[in-house]
Amino acid sequence: MMEIPSFNALIEQSIITNWDKDALTDFKGATLQYHDVARKIEKLHIMFESSGVVKGDKIALCGRNSASWAVAFLATLTYGAVAVPILHEFTADQIHNIVNHSEAKLLFVGDYVATVIDQTKMPDLEGIIYIPDYSLVVSRTDKLTYAREHLNEMFGKKYPKYFRKEHVHYYKEQSPDELALINYTSGTTGFSKGVMIPYRAMWSNYDFAISVLGNIIKKGDNVISILPMAHMYGMAFEFMFEFLFGCHVFYLTRIPSPAIIAAAFAEVKPAIIIAVPLIIEKIIRKKVFPKIQNNRMRILLNMPIVSKKVNEKIKEQVVKAFGGNFYEIIVG
Structure with missing residues (x-):
């Protein structure tokens, strides 16, 4: 029987191997190289830890595809938390329901979603974080407020000289069956249903993509992410495969008109x-x-x-x- 490797180890390996390559770009905007992604992930890990997030806590993400969305998702998995991607087209009521049903501790929101949600309808959230710059929209704990306000200072103390690839050490899932994310359906019959996605499902999609595209795609190749990353099709084949393989992913960051x-x-x-x-x-x-x-x-x-x-x-x-x-x- 084939042994399934750690999915988070694949993320770590890709970042280290492709350190100086372009990783994520917002079309007509900024580009993050793999080392930039690693640095941002580390800062989010510091914020998670300092604010009291523990392994297995749920962290929801709701916004249009963007490099910052991708980084927040990667940071969630590699910290050992469970990601809850939410389609940004969902209504405010659907978003409130998913956040509450999943028992999410934090919610990352994009610019549009930030204007339509009602924080009072999600009473158990400890904080709402703005995806473009990771600023706090809402903080309900002193620990989270302090962590965000002193984030650069804490990062500087932890890495007084500079952040290097040897500093990249991520949480490794303990079992292929460990929960990686909860993916909510489009909710055609009432509210959305949460599908529990284990790490082995994430890895098997990557393994399949390698089997059909591994001899065709090359490291550094450009791809465009059009499908929403909050949907498993876009997540698996327009983001995770390419990121793990060392490609350069572009995000439209707006409504994908022709x-x-x-x-x-x-x-x-x-x-x-x-x-x-x-x-x-x-x-x-x-x-x-x-x-x-x-x-x-x-x-x-x-x-x-x-x-x-x-x-x-x-x-x-x-x-x-x-x-x-x-x-x-x-x-x-």
Whole structure:
């Protein structure tokens, strides 16, 4: 029987191995290299520990995809806490219900979510943290307030010279069956149901991705994260696989309109594209169809010899619409 390695050990290994490579970028924004991610994770660990978070506590995250969201998620797992990703499209009532049902101790929120939630509806939370800069939206304990206000000072005392890769030592799950995260469904029948995801499920998705993409994707390749990381499809195949493999993940950080996605494809030139049918269809309709759906093209496509050449040109337009550098498009 194959022994399942520690998933958090894979995170640690990737950060150390890819220390000076680009890791996470907000499209049209800042880039974090793997060592920047490690530094931010360490600061969040200090804040968790100083505020009284213990192994197994639940930490919820609700916001659009971003580099800061990804760091907060990685920090949660590698601390030994249980992550509770929440789709940012959920209503305030759904978010309140999930936070309460999961018994989350802390909640990370994005800019939009911060404006719609009601802290009084989540009485057991000890704090609400703003994802973009990890500032405190709400603190209900002196320990959390002190930890955030003195975070840089505490980090400086712990690492008086500078933070190096040999300082990266993360919590290793004690068993493949240990709980990594609770993923809540879209709640089509009443409130969302929490699905308990063990570490072995996280690892097996990574192992599957390696088996089908490991010989195709290269370290340092660019990918674009379009699907929400709070959903397991986006989490496993547009974030965790790429981060563990040493790729460079770009986040749109806004509503993924066809225009924004097309601009991102043209600039980032992703090595692989993973999406849902609607996104692919929108781009084809906007970027390809206008060039081929006219009377002249219809006539040419009906000419036996010419049609082959025309189809090759159409293919070029499709490839160009998706950045021109991808191995394949995976639609699921």
